[in-house]
Amino acid sequence: MTEPKAGLTAGCATGTTAEPEQRPGDGHEAALLLERARAAVDPVLRAAIGSLPGPIRRIALYHFGWEHADGTPADGGSGKAIRPALVLAAASSLGGPAARAAAVRAAAAVELVHNFTLLHDDVMDRDTTRRHRPTAWTVFGASEAILAGDALQALALRLLAEDRHPAAPAAAVRLAGCVIELCAGQHADTAMERLGPGEVTLDETLVMAESKTGALLGCACAIGALYAQAADPDVAALDAFGRAAGLAFQLIDDVIGIWGDPLRTGKPAGADLAARKKSLPVVAALTSGTPAAAELAALYTAPRQKEDLEHLARTVERAGGRDWAQTQAADRMARAVQEVARAVPDPEAAGGLLALAEFVTRRST
Amino acid sequence: MTEPKAGLTAGCATGTTAEPEQRPGDGHEAALLLERARAAVDPVLRAAIGSLPGPIRRIALYHFGWEHADGTPADGGSGKAIRPALVLAAASSLGGPAARAAAVRAAAAVELVHNFTLLHDDVMDRDTTRRHRPTAWTVFGASEAILAGDALQALALRLLAEDRHPAAPAAAVRLAGCVIELCAGQHADTAMERLGPGEVTLDETLVMAESKTGALLGCACAIGALYAQAADPDVAALDAFGRAAGLAFQLIDDVIGIWGDPLRTGKPAGADLAARKKSLPVVAALTSGTPAAAELAALYTAPRQKEDLEHLARTVERAGGRDWAQTQAADRMARAVQEVARAVPDPEAAGGLLALAEFVTRRST
Numbered sequence: 252m253t254e255p256k257a258g259l260t261a262g263c264a265t266g267t268t269a270e271p272e273q274r275p276g277d278g279h280e281a282a283l284l285l286e287r288a289r290a291a292v293d294p295v296l297r298a299a300i301g302s303l304p305g306p307i308r309r310i311a312l313y314h315f316g317w318e319h320a321d322g323t324p325a326d327g328g329s330g331k332a333i334r335p336a337l338v339l340a341a342a343s344s345l346g347g348p349a350a351r352a353a354a355v356r357a358a359a360a361v362e363l364v365h366n367f368t369l370l371h372d373d374v375m376d377r378d379t380t381r382r383h384r385p386t387a388w389t390v391f392g393a394s395e396a397i398l399a400g401d402a403l404q405a406l407a408l409r410l411l412a413e414d415r416h417p418a419a420p421a422a423a424v425r426l427a428g429c430v431i432e433l434c435a436g437q438h439a440d441t442a443m444e445r446l447g448p449g450e451v452t453l454d455e456t457l458v459m460a461e462s463k464t465g466a467l468l469g470c471a472c473a474i475g476a477l478y479a480q481a482a483d484p485d486v487a488a489l490d491a492f493g494r495a496a497g498l499a500f501q502l503i504d505d506v507i508g509i510w511g512d513p514l515r516t517g518k519p520a521g522a523d524l525a526a527r528k529k530s531l532p533v534v535a536a537l538t539s540g541t542p543a544a545a546e547l548a549a550l551y552t553a554p555r556q557k558e559d560l561e562h563l564a565r566t567v568e569r570a571g572g573r574d575w576a577q578t579q580a581a582d583r584m585a586r587a588v589q590e591v592a593r594a595v596p597d598p599e600a601a602g603g604l605l606a607l608a609e610f611v612t613r614r615s616t
Numbered sequence: 617m618t619e620p621k622a623g624l625t626a627g628c629a630t631g632t633t634a635e636p637e638q639r640p641g642d643g644h645e646a647a648l649l650l651e652r653a654r655a656a657v658d659p660v661l662r663a664a665i666g667s668l669p670g671p672i673r674r675i676a677l678y679h680f681g682w683e684h685a686d687g688t689p690a691d692g693g694s695g696k697a698i699r700p701a702l703v704l705a706a707a708s709s710l711g712g713p714a715a716r717a718a719a720v721r722a723a724a725a726v727e728l729v730h731n732f733t734l735l736h737d738d739v740m741d742r743d744t745t746r747r748h749r750p751t752a753w754t755v756f757g758a759s760e761a762i763l764a765g766d767a768l769q770a771l772a773l774r775l776l777a778e779d780r781h782p783a784a785p786a787a788a789v790r791l792a793g794c795v796i797e798l799c800a801g802q803h804a805d806t807a808m809e810r811l812g813p814g815e816v817t818l819d820e821t822l823v824m825a826e827s828k829t830g831a832l833l834g835c836a837c838a839i840g841a842l843y844a845q846a847a848d849p850d851v852a853a854l855d856a857f858g859r860a861a862g863l864a865f866q867l868i869d870d871v872i873g874i875w876g877d878p879l880r881t882g883k884p885a886g887a888d889l890a891a892r893k894k895s896l897p898v899v900a901a902l903t904s905g906t907p908a909a910a911e912l913a914a915l916y917t918a919p920r921q922k923e924d925l926e927h928l929a930r931t932v933e934r935a936g937g938r939d940w941a942q943t944q945a946a947d948r949m950a951r952a953v954q955e956v957a958r959a960v961p962d963p964e965a966a967g968g969l970l971a972l973a974e975f976v977t978r979r980s981t
Contacts, residue, residue, distance in 0.1 A: 304800035306807070371766060375759040394740040394806055397762060398799040401736060404766065405799075408773040409792035412785050420777050420785070427774035434763040434770075435669035441759055442671070 281336075281610035284603055288336035288358065295359040299406050310399035314370055314387045330382060333611055334361045334471040340603035341475025341489050344595045354478035356414050357422050361471045363407035364426060368433050368467075370400035375441065404430065418477040425477070429470035436462025443529055448537050448551040456534040457498070465497030468611075472604070476594070488594035489604075492587045496608040499583035502576045503612050505530035509564050510573065521560030524567075527551055531579075536572030543570035584612060646701075646975035649968055653701035653723065660724040664771050675764035679735055679752045695747065698976055699726045699836040705968035706840025706854050709960045719843035721779050722787050726836045728772035729791060733798050733832075735765035740806065769795065783842040790842070794835035801827025808894055813902050813916040821899040822863070830862030833976070837969070841959070853959035854969075860952035861973040867945040868977050870895035871938060874929050886925030889932075892916055896944075901937030908935035949977060 300311045312318035319325045335358035342354035372378070373386040374393050380386060388396035411423040439459040443451050472493035476486040508523030508530055523530050529537075536547050547566045567573065587608050595601040665676045677683035684690045700723035707719035737743070738751040739758050745751060753761035776788040804824040808816050837858035841851040873888030873895055888895050894902075901912050912931045932938065952973050960966040 303796060304803075306803050307796070307800055367766075371762060375762060392806075395803060397736060397740060398803050401732075401766075401769065402796045402799040404769055405773075405792040405795035408770075408777075409789055409796075412773075412777070412788035412792060423777035423788070424774055427770040427777060430770035431668060431672070431767045431774075434767040435672055438669075438671050438760060438763050441757075 278606075278610060278613075280602065280606040284336045284340055284607060285332050285610070288339050289332040291339065291355050292332060292335040292359045292362060295356055295410070296362060299359060299363065299410060303402055303406065306395075307399050307402045310370075310387055310391050310395055311366075311403060313390060314366060314381075314399065316382060316384070320385075320390045330362075330366075332362065333607065334365050334467060335359065336607055337468060337471040337493060337604070338475040338478075340607055341472040342478045343475075344479075344591075344600045344604055345476050345481045345485060345489075346479025350475075350479035353416050353418075354475055356410050357416075357419070357474050357478055358471075360407040360410040360422075360426060361467070361474060363403045363410070364430060364433075365467060367400040367403035367407065368430075368437070370396050370403065372437060374400075375437065416478060418474075418480060422474045422477050425470055425473055429466050432462045432466040436460075436464075436466065439463075446529075448529065448548040451529050451534055451537070453531075453534050453538045456529065456531055460501045460531060461494055461498050464501040465494035468497035468500075469493035481594070485594040488590045492590035492594070492604065492608070495583045495587035495590060496611055499580045499587065499608075500611045502531055502580040502583065505532050506573060506576050506580075509533075509567060521564055524560050524563045525558060532567055532572035532576040535575040535579075536567040536570035539570045539572070539575075541570045543567075546570075580612065584608065643971075643975060643978075645967065645971040649701045649705055649972060650697050650975070653704050654697040656704065656720050657697060657700040657724045657727060660721055660775070661727060664724060664728065664775060668767055668771065671760070672764050672767045675735075675752055675756050675760055676731075676768060678755060679731060679746075679761075679764065681747060681749070685750075685755045695727075695730075697727065698972065699730050699832060700724065701972055702833060702836040702858060702969070703840040703843075705972055706837040707843045708840075709844075709956075709965045709969055710841050710846045710850060710854075711844025715840075715844035718781050718783075719840055721775050722781075722784070722839050722843055723836075725772040725775040725787075725791060726832070726839060728768045728775070729795060729798075730832060732765040732768035732772065733795075733802070735761050735768065737802060739765075740802065781843060783839075783845060787839045787842050790835055790838055794831050797827045797831040801825075801829075801831065804828075811894075813894065813913040816894050816899055816902070818896075818899050818903045821894065821896055825866045825896060826859055826863050829866040830859035833862035833865075834858035846959070850959040853955045857952045857955035857959070857969065857973070860948045860955060861976055864945045864948035864952065864973075865976045867896055867941045867948065870897050871941050871945075874898075874932060875938065886929055889925050889928045890923060897932055897937035897941040900940040900944075901932040901935035904935045904937070904940075906935045911935075945977065949973065 296315070297317070300308060300315065300317075303311060309318065309322060312322075313320055316325055316327050316330075338354050338358035338361055339351050342350040346353075369381065370387055373381055374388045374396050378386055379389050386396075387399065391399075408423055408427060411419050411426065414422075436459050439455065440463060443456065443459060469490040470493070472489035473486050476489045481489075505523065508528065509521060509532060511520055523533070533547070533551075537544055537551075543566050547563070547570055550563055550566060588605065591601045591604050591608075595604070661680070662682070665673060665680065665682075668676060674683065674687060677687075678685055681690055681692050681695075703719050703723035703726055704716050707715040711718075734746065735752055738746055739753045739761050743751055744754050751761075752764065756764075773788055773792060776784050776791065779787075801824050804820070805828060808821065808824060834855040835858070837854035838851050841854045846854075870888065873893065874886060874897060876885055888898070898912070898916075902909055902916075908931050912928070912935055915928055915931060953970065956966045956969050956973075960969070
């Protein structure tokens with residue numbers, strides 16, 4: 252699963268169905284929602300993590316940014332709470348403040364699942380940095396990080412099993428199903444990275460990206476809808492909303508991974524190309540059937556001598572990878588907006604979800 | 617978590633409260649219970665695993681012994697179904713056939729959790745053989761085995777979330793809590809193996825062994841009791857029964873790991889000593905305060921030249937490690953029998969649980 256990185260400006264316009272005073276695009280509402288979600292969910296998360304046995308708890312507290320490696324308190328950095336905010340916004344949009352209040356425990360469960368997958372993905376991908384700190388496995392060991400992830404998954408599902416809200420069992424079924432989809436997505440990602448540039452199809456890459464990034468955002472929204480005791484079609488529409496927004500985010504994140512401004516992203520432009528990552532724009536370029544596609548495939552398989560990342564980026568662009576990704580992102584965001592409108596016709600009630608989707612894909616703050 | 621290995625004869629007598637015609641010690645009843653448990657649970661397990669996405673499903677099917685590495689069918693070898701049999705025997709002992717029938721899904725969930733931990737433990741411990749076959753990570757890769765384990769945990773908790781029996785939420789809370797304890801046990805095991813022979817206490821080692829081996833057997837029995845809608849003290853008694861039996865098993869398994877007959881165990885005598893494993897008899901010996909303890913500590917830290925495993929084994933024995941382990945195993949079995957008698961006073965109703973405990977620790981078949 253991917254965490255949103257940093258600010259970007261994407262070519263996709265959203266929020267057009269919201270009232271002018273909502274201004275989901277200005278980022279202010281999203282920031283407020285994220286802050287309120289963090290405030291509501293953190294006590295539940297801290298209590299849940301506090302219940303873990305000592306050594307596992309310590310790894311979790313470090314991973315969440317609440318402790319340094321030596322066990323001394325640290326202040327935050329535990330991510331942007333986008334998924335809990337989506338749970339609460341979805342509950343609120345369909346069931347008002349009572350549903351939002353009822354869904355806090357479920358929002359914490361979703362955040363625990365997200366963090367379990369981050370712990371495991373970092374081990375598998377051998378990533379050494381997460382949220383500007385050394386990853387947990389580099390500090391505590393790979394086995395230890397795997398065990399902490401296992402425990403966080405159990406903790407998430409225990410939170411829902413302890414919840415007496417009538418929506419809790421259905422939420423647990425969805426969340427567990429989502430974990431399975433996340434695993435399949437990560438598996439596909441690992442498998443695809445081992446394939447040659449000519450062996451990956453765009454459809455497979457889109458399915459993988461939806462599983463890795465869209466599934467949990469969709470699940471978060473669907474769980475919020477369940478706590479509002481929404482009808483099945485509305486639950487499905489919010490799931491589709493989250494998935495579409497998640498895929499839009501991934502497309503834009505992949506664009507940044509190639510052409511992004513390092514000052515704004517914390518990631519040098521071309522980082523994904525240097526790693527020969529088969530990200531969405533790259534696979535779109537490779538499968539474009541253009542002369543530039545063949546050139547790109549040759550560059551992706553050639554021995555790495557003097558890296559010319561700018562030339563690689565230009566080749567992806569010439570093969571249409573950039574345009575495709577930006578158009579796709581805009582299409583997915585339009586789809587997301589449609590899905591929200593279907594489940595939540597009142598633009599005011601839908602404002603929070605739209606603001607969060609906009610934030611995820613655009614990060615105007 | 618440990619799997620029972622092979623036949624052994626331990627010095628602990630059990631089944632003394634059972635009627636003579638029950639003869640839990642002859643292994644026949646246990647074999648029947650295991651076979652019936654496998655027959656009841658396998659269809660649920662196969663359907664659950666069949667619902668996984670393709671690549672993850674393939675790893676799970678291999679791990680369960682239902683497919684070869686190339687995806688062709690294999691027949692079984694998926695373990696002895698001890699944990700599902702305990703769930704069903706506990707349900708039956710307190711609630712009769714109706715409770716047993718109601719608990720089948722939960723029994724499958726317990727078996728999925730057990731197998732999730734095996735998949736992950738094999739990766740962490742770099743074990744290459746499980747149930748006489750190459751471990752899943754050696755066939756499919758470590759990341760892939762981690763993902764399959766993650767998915768099996770989710771599948772287990774999804775099975776319970778889908779179950780409308782009134783006991784299902786409490787069972788899910790227990791099972792998730794047990795996963796956390798299993799993780800803590802595995803963490804402690806890994807940490808202790810890194811310590812010097814003088815740095816590990818016997819209490820810590822016992823707690824670790826109970827978490828790694830006793831917790832899931834206790835949880836299985838407690839979940840069975842929940843499906844019989846038993847009162848809280850009876851649920852607790854069956855949990856204590858399973859934990860005590862599990863620890864007895866571990867003690868005896870550790871004795872085999874040092875003095876066992878390789879023809880009967882499939883593991884050469886002294887294997888745990890060759891690996892310098894700080895198993896229970898070894899830690900008891902090391903902390904015995906005897907002259908042999910100091911000798912053993914020196915042998916455990918000395919550079920490994922010509923291995924004299926027989927000498928090592930004799931040193932553990934001279935330091936009292938073998939006697940201690942056998943006495944402890946007998947005490948734990950006596951405790952297990954007491955706990956069953958407390959919750960299930962009718963010896964006939966208790967017979968199944970006692971037969972399984974006897975089987976786990978003695979394996980007379």
